[in-house]
Amino acid sequence: MKIDTSPDMQATPATGQGSTLHLRILATSDVHANLMPYDYFLDRDERPFGLARLATLIRAARNEAPNCLLLDNGDMLQGTPISDMLEDADDAIHPVISAMNHLQYDAAGLGNHEFNFGLDWLRRKVRDARFPYVCANLSPREGAPASAAAFWSPSHLLDRTFTAIDGGRHALRIGIVSVMPPQVTTWDRTHLEGRIESADMVEATRREAAKLRAGGADLVILLAHTGIEEGAPHPGMENAAIPLARLGDIDAMVMGHVHSVFPSSDFAGLHEVDLERGTIAGTPAVMPGYRGSHLGLLDLDLVLRGERWEVLAGRGSAWPVAAGNRATVESDSALRKHLAPAHNATLRRTRASLGEADGPLHTYLSLIGYNPAERLIARVQRAALSRELAGGPFDGVPILSSVAPFRAGGRSGPGAFTDVPAGPLALRHAADLYAFPNTLVGLAISGADLREWLESAAILFNTVQPGAQDAPLRAPDIPPHVFEIVDGVTYEIDLSQPPRRSLSGQLVDARAHRIANLRHEGRPVRDADRFILATNNYRAAGSGPFAAAHPAEVVHEGQTWIRDLLAQHLSAHRPVTPDTSRIWRFLPMPGTTAILSTGPGFAQVCPRPDTPPIEPLGIDQDGFLRLRLAL
The missing domain is CATH 3.90.780.10 (5'-Nucleotidase, C-terminal domain)
Incomplete structure (x- = not known):
């Protein structure tokens, strides 16, 4: 659904258009288990990134906008010693999942690095998540063993009650669909061969978004673990954000995988990219860097037309936690306290x-x-x-x-x-x-x-x-x-x-x-x-x-x-x-x-x-x- 992306984002009740409300989608991507601002390699604190700093921005963003969702776009579970080296029992909650539960994530997409430790490991770790995991273009291969059964869904419907600008409370049904590069079955062939098959991201999104609409979704948010690449679309693209943004059933999109920031000057001059409005092909979009460097925001103004909510205007933006190499956002003390046992255990291990x-x-x-x-x-x-x-x-x-x-x-x-x-x-x-x-x-x-x-x-x-x-x-x-x-x-x-x-x-x-x-x-x-x-x-x-x-x-x-x-x-x-x-x-x-x-x-x-x-x-x-x- 292509929407108005004019600079005036303050939605006001319009005559004959019903109630309006503002919805803010908060997004992380490619955090790679950078939970604390700590360099476990150098044994040094206060790195200018990390989920603990993002937690401060998440709280501030929620305070500004009462109607919020918090989503993750993949590659969250792997990448630092607190995730990769901490010796824990199989029944212990993974520190990343524990942190995400603490921050009350609403849903998460899978990234390709989630599979680095194998399907069995991933199944054990995500079972403690208090939020759904989704991925539309990965599925068990026909004839695969029972251990390959998917523990994620292709998409998910979130039913939420939000406050309109006139103060009224309204129910919204929000569809979440997620895709990742189909090359994951090659990159992690050791773990996935004969068990999981992958499909083209654009076709999988097209199919699943249509199902979400048929299931009553007022809007559809795409978690696209993929980057931006110009040129003619082709099946199996690794970086397919542009053709994905063109799909009519997508209202907003979170990107990732390539560890960049959108909107930013990195993408100046690209066709169909509007950096001022934070859109691609008219679709509000954001890519929140990596390691917890930025918090992604998708600000959407919705209007009630009949019995369905529709997006009236929207834009994407990215809030940084640092300027250059100097942190400008303090760590969230509550999350640091929550993670202290896992952090201290990691220090004992790495030392x-x-x-x-x-x-x-x-x-x-x-x-x-x-x-x-x-x-x-x-x-x-x-x-x-x-x-x-x-x-x-x-x-x-x-x-x-x-x-x-x-x-x-x-x-x-x-x-x-x-x-x-x-x-x-x-x-x-x-x-x-x-x-x-x-x-x-x-x-x-x-x-x-x-x-x-x-x-x-x-x-x-x-x-x-x-x-x-x-x-x-x-x-x-x-x-x-x-x-x-x-x-x-x-x-x-x-x-x-x-x-x-x-x-x-x-x-x-x-x-x-x-x-x-x-x-x-x-x-x-x-x-x-x-x-x-x-x-x-x-x-x-x-x-x-x-x-x-x-x-x-x-x-x-x-x-x-x-x-x-x-x-x-x-x-x-x-x-x-x-x-x-x-x-x-x-x-x-x-x-x-x-x-x-x-x-x-x-x-x-x-x-x-x-x-x-x-x-x-x-x-x-x-x-x-x-x-x-x-x-």
Whole structure:
């Protein structure tokens, strides 16, 4: 239903149009278990984001508007030690669910990361929710075991009584429908294959919204765990917000998944996007950032026509909890008190002693060839895979190990870098080094496959013309975690070449070859050479520019989290010595310089003499330290 989105949002009773009321929808998305404003990796309080800060805004927004709903748009349950590492009994309430119950959420959509721990885990954790979970485009596969039965509904009708502007009390029936990228069945194939199937988001929403209308819904709110992408719509889109907004039965939409903010200048100039009014294709819309950085608001003015309420006007907006890196909203004391037992238990867990490092492990220079943090993880992966393959048909095949710098800035900000100092190690350091619940996978690959893997990783960088001065090094639309390094070979990256693939994995330039001088044990790698590649289940399932591995390529699928393998290694090897030798570098470009943005914490880390020539240039407006790199 396309509605009026004029700037005058103060609904007033109109002659012959019946009663009017104002409805405010509060929305969170991609909080990723950032409940407290606490950095469990650095053991430091007062981070400028988190649900505890959002709780203060939620209270303020409710005080301003008596008619409110509070909804979550997915990716809430996973992402920090309080959710991923807290050792609790199966019957204990999940801290995130406990916090959402405390804040009285009305409904929630599922995000793709909700499935990272498997269906059985998710079923156990959401059973304590005092609100419904919905998802319209995921369903049990035909013939799947009983354990795959859905514990969410495709949509949900909320019956609420609200106060009109004239003071009268009125019943409203509000339909909630939710969708997520259908690629989730690939990303979490280990957990979902043979059990859950996915469908196109637009078609699922169209179908379910029509059912909600037939069921008496006065309005339909879409929780769309998806981002904004221009271009012709096509089946299976990952970021389908624009075609979703065009659907006639949708009155308002919450977006997410891509960790952006809407409305914001990030989307200036896009067709069908109105940033002043906060609409897409005429539909009020909002995307509330991530980690609890913003509270999304959809303000709708409704009018009673006959026996049904209709949306007269609406807009989307996003309230921040910080300005830059400085928090402007205090944490809610009641939620902090409510979460104190889980928070304190997490601190006891993360502070548990593991071992010792005789040198720093950080990711400040991971994008220019200094990779001690990733190389430690690579060593752990290779050793674990070697043990698993010993004595089998792949024993003796060279094992390579691929790792990404999970925390290396980008949209996560200048504080999002791994920074493990020399000295005693605790479990929080293992979580800092490996922040995701991934498991080990071994792939049988060829030399040609290896080259394509590295080409996919190298799309992180901009194309730099020889002789350029202070060229931006990193492509801003590519997240740093795309950049995999492969330990066990040496190679160079030619920045004068354009990227070979797009972020979605499409071949965009078949003539482009950024990877040069690829060698194994000093010998050039040939296309027919055979290797075993140690990686993780997320990457092996296909993500970003990386193609999904064929089942025949998979020689090992582990069950233990790589972070736990890392913790075992740190405990068994005291001290751990960081490997600072270089396995890759940029192909030399004399007279050329580029700019890398890194965390200001780099100033406290003394780089080893074999790092590339770099010159600090100061802190930029976003809080990053700018470094000039001589190529």
